[in-house]
Amino acid sequence: MSESERREWPLWEVFVRSAHGLAHKHVGSLHAADAEMALQNARDVYTRRNEGASLWVIRATDIVASRPEDRDALFSTSQDKPYRHPTHYNVPDGVKNL
């Protein structure tokens, strides 16, 4: 077995920003030996149809993510605060630009 088969290229996550001013969005992942190759591969695989104006690649192991079991602790408290949304408030008929 050759050296390359014992050691897999690391996994990178790919983010693309479209030309329309939106933030970078996760589009998928790929394997590459280093950052330069990851960027080149990302260009080849994820931007063949004018999808992007900018690319980010990040080693998958460098991403810090919230854990599924923490979901309630992190996010459930925001569900009982409807007053944070404009739809919570009554706007009297006839009042404009509010």
Next chain:
Amino acid sequence: MYTQMVDVSEAGLDDDSERQRIFDDKIDRNVTIEPDDWMPAAYRETLVRQISQHAHSEIVGMLPEGNWITRAPSLERKCILMAKVQDEAGHGLYLYSAAETLGTSRDAMVAALLAGRAKYSSIFNYPTLTWADVGAIGWLVDGAAIINQIPLTRCSYGPYARAMVRVCKEESFHQRQGFEVLATLCGGTPEQRALAQDALDRWWWPSVMMFGPPDSESLHNERSMRWKIKLYTNDELRQKFVDQTVPQADFLRLTIPDPELKWNAERGHYDFGTPDWAEFHAVVRGNGPCNRERLRARIAAHEDGAWVREAAHAYAGKRAP
């Protein structure tokens, strides 16, 4: 609404009953299962098998069409075919990545393919003998693949569903370019029309068989449908393919090679003949016209590329801080 049955022997109900309940509830409510979520071992194994086979099909599927890149009849057709084959490589990558989120490695999946342990779609073990075959593959094979893949954009495993969204978006030009190749041939000389008819004659039944064995023989249909990693049965998808394709063949004024094909007004569907399932099983077992050639080509590509992988490793190692 179906009952959410739990396969005790495979899912380990005793240890995981609470986690199992949460999993079942998500499936019922169409909440996607994500990589870090708990899932039954059998769900994980089935998905790894299904997604890796799908990925292998994309990669092996590059071979029959790649065969015609140097001989495409015009520069535009050559550009189109190269773009399509390049898409298939990308689809393979999306799918391998989706499978990797389940804890397997791409190297392990590729090794299984090259060792002949993994399956891929039976359709790619048929040869592309003429240029018209390139048209037939786009029209019929990609047409069948789209019918199979569109429902999977709503399947229960998040990374697989998201990969399918990308694949389906890119796939739609594949089918159209194939139909256009055949439409062009059909508008040409009698010899060109004959080429188109010959391609349909050879690709029709293998395409009908792409949806897998009939429901009566399909082993994992019910469980996979419960898990929502299969949303329609093989026979339902096959019927949809026939219903959608027959009018297109009529437009091309080509004859589908099935004497039993007939519109059934009562059912609102076409009736059609029975594929040669013995042939299907032979191809799946490795005895189709091109099985050995396809595997040889994949192994050669992998071995010939070894020095590139090693060089990239060495280069990255030297530049690492």
